[in-house]
Amino acid sequence: PSTGAPRPPLPKAELHLHIEGTLEPELAFALAERNGVKLPYATQDELRRAYSFADLQSFLNLYYALMAVLRTEDDFADLADAYLARAEAQGVRHAEIFFDPQAHTARGVPIGTVIRGLARALDGAQETYGISTRLIMCFLRDESADSALETFEAARPYLDRITAVGLDSAEVGHPPSKFKEVYALAREAGLKCVAHAGEEGPPAYVWEALDVLGVDRIDHGVRSMEDERLVARLAADQVPLTLCPLSNVRLRVIDDLAAHPLPAMLDAGLLVTVNSDDPAYFGGYADDNFTAVRDALGLGEETLRTLARNSFRAAFLDEATRAKYL
Ligand code: ES4
Ligand code: ZN
Numbered sequence: 328p329s330t331g332a333p334r335p336p337l338p339k340a341e342l343h344l345h346i347e348g349t350l351e352p353e354l355a356f357a358l359a360e361r362n363g364v365k366l367p368y369a370t371q372d373e374l375r376r377a378y379s380f381a382d383l384q385s386f387l388n389l390y391y392a393l394m395a396v397l398r399t400e401d402d403f404a405d406l407a408d409a410y411l412a413r414a415e416a417q418g419v420r421h422a423e424i425f426f427d428p429q430a431h432t433a434r435g436v437p438i439g440t441v442i443r444g445l446a447r448a449l450d451g452a453q454e455t456y457g458i459s460t461r462l463i464m465c466f467l468r469d470e471s472a473d474s475a476l477e478t479f480e481a482a483r484p485y486l487d488r489i490t491a492v493g494l495d496s497a498e499v500g501h502p503p504s505k506f507k508e509v510y511a512l513a514r515e516a517g518l519k520c521v522a523h524a525g526e527e528g529p530p531a532y533v534w535e536a537l538d539v540l541g542v543d544r545i546d547h548g549v550r551s552m553e554d555e556r557l558v559a560r561l562a563a564d565q566v567p568l569t570l571c572p573l574s575n576v577r578l579r580v581i582d583d584l585a586a587h588p589l590p591a592m593l594d595a596g597l598l599v600t601v602n603s604d605d606p607a608y609f610g611g612y613a614d615d616n617f618t619a620v621r622d623a624l625g626l627g628e629e630t631l632r633t634l635a636r637n638s639f640r641a642a643f644l645d646e647a648t649r650a651k652y653l
Contacts, residue, residue: 339638572587
């Protein structure tokens with residue numbers, strides 16, 4: 328029935344979330360003011376009007392430019408705290424959060440400032456918001472393999488705060504195999520491994536992420552559907568895929584939500600999850616993505632529950648905690 332009190336959002340884990348992609352215009356302007364940084368936009372509305380993207384690169388240009396306002400430990404703590412408050416309202420109970428250290432060290436912000444600031448907010452998240460958290464350190468794939476290695480070494484003093492490494496930024500022309508060495512070091516250090524693959528790049532990049540990097544999850548992976556053998560492999564091994572439907576529409580990976588391959592991926596037996604990617608830029612947080620696919624694809628309650636359950640199956644949780652959610 329359509330009457331009665333609105334139901335709370337389904338409990339879920341968020342597994343594909345770039346913390347820098349949660350920088351809302353309001354906070355961007357507040358931090359610009361606090362740090363004396365001049366933004367090339369006069370108003371929040373003018374900035375919002377720039378959120379019209381042709382592809383991944385056109386988004387990344389704005390994403391990296393706006394990060395100029397993030398300078399101090401407090402800035403990173405405030406950014407993460409603002410995300411966690413929004414995530415709680417969206418039913419998120421567990422969040423595995425990407426960050427891009429090279430995007431900050433390149434601007435002269437030390438990696439320790441970034442990690443300590445984020446960690447401060449995450450340390451309070453269980454008590455304040457009822458959200459458990461993990462940090463995933465991503466390498467920028469359009470930077471060199473040596474830069475990724477240097478970043479990993481710079482992060483060594485903080486590895487107790489980091490659960491996994493990831494790979495993001497401009498995909499085409501930067502195959503996963505370029506980062507074989509740093510992934511081997513990360514695995515030796517006891518970290519989990521994930522990588523963006525098959526967002527704009529071909530199914531071959533998903534194969535490399537699996538077979539060369541040995542990843543535990545694939546971020547996006549939508550283009551896997553172009554390769555029948557790859558689909559069979561992902562299904563057989565139950566490799567989780569962290570889909571980001573609203574992101575795919577805004578970055579024109581798909582034409583519109585109604586054309587999203589999510590239902591076909593579920594039918595193929597893939598372990599798919601729904602996530603928000605860069606919610607400040609793409610029009611919605613975790614539950615907004617659930618609601619959007621429900622409405623555009625006509626997903627029923629049972630399918631939405633499967634997606635929420637998959638998010639906990641795919642999370643880097645200890646088994647006792649996972650069992651609480653399954
Ligand atoms: C990203 Cl949507 C997306 N793809 C690749 N890299 C990224 N970094 C932030 N958002
Ligand atoms: Zn992403």
